[in-house]
Amino acid sequence: MNFSEVFSHIITFMKKEPIANYRLMVGTDSQVHPSNTLFITGIVIQRVGKGAWACFRKEIVHREMTTLHERISYETSLTEKVAALFTEEKKNELIEIVLPHIYKGATFTIEGHIDIGSGERNRTRVYVNEMVARIESLGMEPKIKPDSIVASSYANRYTK
Incomplete structure (x- = not known):
């Protein structure tokens, strides 16, 4: 699918039930293989407690x-x-779906x-501040392990 098709799926998913709590989540995981490194980036729109739609690149x-x-x-x-790819215009289009219902x-x-994780035994903990700052600079809420489910669970599943 191209991004227009992905965005259309997200719009359709949200419009089916506009009175809900939505989390648009993007995350990447990788796996080193003998001759290459495979990266999977997941895009997940979750209707909290009521399902999700997902795809990956x-x-x-x-x-x-x-x-x-x-x-x-x-x-x-x-x-x-x-x-x-989620430009201000695209984000506003998604926000407009739930906006009339925020009081509900x-x-x-x-x-x-x-x-990455910040745990004492996690080798990636030294990179947490750097990577979190990069995600924050995009206006996104950064999530690290154990809360980074799209990277550490969904995308991880497809890197093997």
Whole structure:
């Protein structure tokens, strides 16, 4: 699917039930394979407690990307690339769906999921501030493990 088709699916999903809590989430995970590194960027629109619609984009780098910082940074770049497709105009179009219903409890958030954690034993913890700042600069709410479900669960499933 191209981005227009993806966006159309999101619009249709939200319009089916405009009085709901929506989370638009974008996140990337990667897996190093013997001759390449596979990156999967997931786009998920969740109607909290009432289902979700999701799709993903695949990118292959034709080498083993073994340096952790390079891989985490590239994952974040791919998330930024997809998030940038949601222009202010597109975001406003999504917000307009729930806006008439905010007094009935409808909400809409946009999140950038990063496959890193701040735990003491997590090797990626030294990159948390850098990657979180990058996601925040896009106007998205950053999420790290264990809350970065699109990167650490959904996209992860397709990197194997």
